[in-house]
Amino acid sequence: VEQITMGIYVIRAEGARPRDEPFADVGVILEGVEVLLNLKSVTLGCVMLLGLIYALNLSYPKDLKCTFEVFQKVLMELDTAKLSPKVQALKIKMLQ
Structure with a gap:
């Protein structure tokens, strides 16, 4: 199983259509570990991921x-x- 280095995940609510928001969950994964969860949007997930990359000095x-x-x-x-x-x-x- 390949481990995800970093990324943003989105979980849609059961029965939701592809464009429906809010999502059931949006979060950030670093080194295969869920470090942030229950974010309100994908946009916030992107911003938080970039902030973590800077704060932790990641490549x-x-x-x-x-x-x-x-x-x-x-x-x-x-x-x-x-x-x-x-x-x-x-x-x-x-x-x-």
Whole structure:
């Protein structure tokens, strides 16, 4: 069984449709351990995950490095002076 390094999980209420909110549960997993639960939204889950990454000085998972960099540097506008070439190209395309 592959262990999840970090992520956000969403549990829908029984019988809920795909777009229904609020969810039964939204939480954050780090190193395979549920560290936050009962968050009110996926947005809050994203923000809390990024906050934990900063507070605990964690590295982004290799396969999600660019995704997290977009969250951090483009969407949240943190440390925008140091963009990787891939993220810089995406940001330019988004601004056109």
